[in-house]
Amino acid sequence: MGGWLLLFLLPVLGFAFARAVWPAPRRWSSADPIRIAVAPPIGFGIASGLHFALRTVLHLDAVFVIGAVVLVTACFAALARWRTQFAEPDAPASNANSAPVWLLLLCGAGVAMAFLTFLMLSAAAPHGEWDAWSIWNLRARFLFRAEEFVSPFSSAMDWAHPDYPLLMPGLIALLWHAAGAELTALAASANLLFLASAVAVPYFTLRLLRGSAFAALTALAILGATTLVRNSASQYADVPLAAYICIAGILLVYRLEVASAGFGPVFLAGLSAGFAAWTKNEGLLFCASLIIAFLVYLTIGRDFERRVLLLLPLAAGALAVLALVGHFKFRIAPPNDLVNVSNSALFGARMHDFNRYWVIFWAFAGEFLTFGHILLPPVIVFGVWFAIVRLRPNLTGAALLPLAIATLQLGGYFAIYLLTSKDLDWHLNTALPRLLLHVWPLAVTGVFLISGDIFAQTPQPAATNSRSK
């Protein structure tokens, strides 16, 4: 029972935190669904960070961690309530573009089938699949059962990647501590909430920015990649990472399109980027992709002096979590297995091996065609979509950010494949589909952010009409 109560409390913590750093002017705001959608990952991230700091580093009993979670929730709830009185409008005027009922019904059917599929897969494999019991839940068991915290990071277990960060293992261990037992259903439920966020954050954000029709299409298209549901039920850390990547990119765009939202969404974006790095090593690359894409946007956009201030909350949010990641990486974990057996001479040799470029390029190309077990390759689906719908006539740099971030992230993965010390074919076959999944929700959101406004109920500008004909 305690575990389920904590699982309920953590999204409350996430919502209170989101409201405290990004205040709303009223008791209920139209941007609150976005805060509710980001609440589980934010609450889970904070709880995992507290678990690491208090239990793994300071060796306090788990009951202190649970007490700290309750205390922090109460503090942020009080702060959120107090900040309501000073809040600026946090949402744009409601978007008049409503979705046709049939589209909402299709979206609802997709969500219902995805949910039922998740339940069946979780019931069939309650401990998750290979990576879950050999990495993530294994380390959760170490953290839950151990009286000391050396063993899970021992080089005697290098096959279990002891350098992988601890957001998921820490969260699951904390839930098990609250439950007093290793309930596999708690781990599955936490993974389901991450999956829900990866769909709900794009849905509710696009509903405000582009209208409910685009929101429904985005949610449906994200779920169309069925590997998202499969990976989530497998209890791999890839869907939590995808959720954090999606939250960070989308909240940044939201703030750039809704200036009155203040610094709060940007701080939450930075925090999510930090939590991405606390979930998987690929999250560190994401922090770099996010910052680089944002810097490019600042450099080529107008109002540089005013917008550059947004770097501060973005960096503050990310650094708050990266401090934990740094402590883990430099004080506790062994070096990463992708780099620790390499040296600069080997890196140089691999960079000049053009056959590797060719192999990696074709692997990426093949994955773009088969990604997600979608009925048709996503490049064809979105190619047809843009051929008919075209781009928004008043396209801004902010709307392009999600696709820019996703492209940079994939470029980073390409570079990692180029330099990896592991067998390239094996590494491509085992990891590439999951790597593309990391950016899928953000990239799909980016596609619909830049699409022509075909659901507009007001007359279209001439440029849009002529393109649409």
Add this chain to the structure above:
Amino acid sequence: MTPRLLGAVLFVSAVSLLSVGRFFFQIADFYPKAPSPDGVTDFDRRFQALRSMLPPKGIIGYMTDPDTPANDTNAQAEYYLTQYALAPIVVVNSPDQRFVVGNFHNAVTTGSLRDRGFKLVREFGNGIALLENEKAH
């Protein structure tokens, strides 16, 4: 909305929904045939008695059938699952520890074990045994 634009919306939503639906029906078809309890839960239970007699921390060795190929995926999975079952004890995939977990599928006699320098400490059934490596003293 023009018929072309409506077609684009229908195209994207149909491809997505049919993908979700196809996967749903595949899993709905598989689910009633899925083994219950699942393989990991079943494997975990085999090690419950052994885990209860191990100390709260330490390192233990691991061995399986001598004729298992080095790159056998099932054997690798069973080693990982043994670690999953016995955490927080670290299980190293080598018999060169004083105490060793034996996970056997073929019949093994105490005599053959003794010939290889191992003394049977306790047998737990289902091919699971705790062995003592007499060479590692």
